[in-house]
Amino acid sequence: xxxxxxxxxSGLTVRYGDTTAVDSLDxxxxxxxxxxxxxxxxxxxxxxVNAVLGLVPTAAGTVEVLxxxxxxxxxxxxxxxxxxxxxxxxxxxxxEVLDLVRRSFPAPWPLEDLVATAGIEGLLARPxxxxxxxxxxxxxxxxxxxxxxxxxxLDEPTSAMDVEGRRSFWTTMRGLAARGHTIVFATHHLxxxxxxxxxxxxxxxxxxxxxxxxxxxxxxxxxRTISFTAADDDPLxxxxxxxALDRRGDTVTLTTGDPETTLRALLVEGRRxxxxxxxxxxxxDAVLSLTRPIGxxx
Amino acid sequence: MTPLFxxxxxxxxxxxxxxxxxxxxxxxxxxxxxxxxxxxxxxxxEYQSYAAGSMVSMMAYGSIGAALGATIRISFDRxxxxxxxxxxxxxxxxxxxxxDIAVGALxxxxxxxxxxxxxxxxxxxxxxxxxxxxxxxVLWAGSVAFVALGLLLxxxxxxxxxxxxxxxxxxxxxxxxxxxxxxxxxxxSMQVLARFLPSYWYxxxxxxxxxxxxxxxxxxxxxxxxxxxxxxxxxxxxxRRPLYxxxx
Numbered sequence: 001x002x003x004x005x006x007x008x009x010s011g012l013t014v015r016y017g018d019t020t021a022v023d024s025l026d027x028x029x030x031x032x033x034x035x036x037x038x039x040x041x042x043x044x045x046x047x048x049v050n051a052v053l054g055l056v057p058t059a060a061g062t063v064e065v066l067x068x069x070x071x072x073x074x075x076x077x078x079x080x081x082x083x084x085x086x087x088x089x090x091x092x093x094x095x096e097v098l099d100l101v102r103r104s105f106p107a108p109w110p111l112e113d114l115v116a117t118a119g120i121e122g123l124l125a126r127p128x129x130x131x132x133x134x135x136x137x138x139x140x141x142x143x144x145x146x147x148x149x150x151x152x153x154l155d156e157p158t159s160a161m162d163v164e165g166r167r168s169f170w171t172t173m174r175g176l177a178a179r180g181h182t183i184v185f186a187t188h189h190l191x192x193x194x195x196x197x198x199x200x201x202x203x204x205x206x207x208x209x210x211x212x213x214x215x216x217x218x219x220x221x222x223x224r225t226i227s228f229t230a231a232d233d234d235p236l237x238x239x240x241x242x243x244a245l246d247r248r249g250d251t252v253t254l255t256t257g258d259p260e261t262t263l264r265a266l267l268v269e270g271r272r273x274x275x276x277x278x279x280x281x282x283x284x285d286a287v288l289s290l291t292r293p294i295g296x297x298x
Numbered sequence: 299m300t301p302l303f304x305x306x307x308x309x310x311x312x313x314x315x316x317x318x319x320x321x322x323x324x325x326x327x328x329x330x331x332x333x334x335x336x337x338x339x340x341x342x343x344e345y346q347s348y349a350a351g352s353m354v355s356m357m358a359y360g361s362i363g364a365a366l367g368a369t370i371r372i373s374f375d376r377x378x379x380x381x382x383x384x385x386x387x388x389x390x391x392x393x394x395x396x397x398d399i400a401v402g403a404l405x406x407x408x409x410x411x412x413x414x415x416x417x418x419x420x421x422x423x424x425x426x427x428x429x430x431x432x433x434x435x436v437l438w439a440g441s442v443a444f445v446a447l448g449l450l451l452x453x454x455x456x457x458x459x460x461x462x463x464x465x466x467x468x469x470x471x472x473x474x475x476x477x478x479x480x481x482x483x484x485x486x487s488m489q490v491l492a493r494f495l496p497s498y499w500y501x502x503x504x505x506x507x508x509x510x511x512x513x514x515x516x517x518x519x520x521x522x523x524x525x526x527x528x529x530x531x532x533x534x535x536x537x538r539r540p541l542y543x544x545x546x
Binding site for chain 1: 301302305308309310312313374375378379380382383385386387388389390542544
């Protein structure tokens, strides 16, 4: 085993003309981890993936893949990727494409197992043009896995899949992670990051804004929600700590940055609080509070 | 034969349109033109000259179509995202271009050989064995200019533009280069224009060899010049816009 991480990014800056897509990003991913790059569209997730693959020129910083340059890691067959703008060739059959890609790697994944892992049984003889969107994504996954690469980079891999396709895709990914593959995937689906990743890296405006397990990210943001039943004429938005107020019927939900102070204020007034519930923020709340500037509109 | 070469060859061979325009159509034209116009000439020597000329033109026409058609496809592979996907496999980028050049060069052979066979056995063109072999050889060697042109177009243009350019360029090269109608019956100004087209010099190579002489130096120089020019431009374009760059 090598001591260098599967992926080492330091001070990475990528610019497109005057726009800075990624700004001084540091990220080190040890071998065997499953990491979600989470952030809204345009946050710079794809640019990070592309920089790691050597597909975009970097303005500053270094990227090391398995201790070497991105290009060399790709040429050595150490990396597999599902790209945002990747695709399959026309006038070819799925089996031919897989055969070609497998043969380009030094130690390809055995075909039968590859087909089962990617879930493309029965598609090998099919022309690429005849695949559905979800099937296409799974064939692209098989292409990414064809060389049994230690590092897998997946950029919005489930974008063309339905709910069922998504579920089985992530089951596959968990299996790969269990086999020791390092998996880095970009997504804006919080549920995917929450359910699959050991570690969530939140990116906004090209910067890393949070890094930890999904649970850590949820607790890392102070936001909590307090809900109870109250008459709709209660003035509640003047309470200390409250950042948002939501009324649905009789149910009031307060979002607060300081739940203790808010609760104390509520109780001091001698108010009754039927159906009281205090909850930690969901990953969605946490990420929104991290990626949206305070006080900004949607 | 690398796996990529076999893969690319199989893809083109699957394209019926490609085979129709590069092999079948030129072969049919050869018979059609020779039977109609060749029948009107008086002596058998005149017939031989007309039939050989028409055959050479159609060999050139088919081969140009094959060379352009095979290489311009690189634009389609960019548009589909396939070139970008290949970039994240160990396949070297230079091999991708090298294979497309080789496939383009190889696919001119069926056009040349089939039209020559039709010329010999359907139209009764009589040449010595050396002239037959020389004819196919010079036209095969000369096709490199159109392989380079196709690559240049395929690297520069997006999918739709490349499809349109393929049709337009091959018609312009064939019509104005004198492959459909002999240059001799063109008006003076168009005869001058033809000399600025690689297709004119390409057919000239073939006519010289079919007539039993060595190819004209001017024709050889012109084709070498066109090849070098197209190739240099293709390299420039590829430097500015790598194969894996996203279409658009």
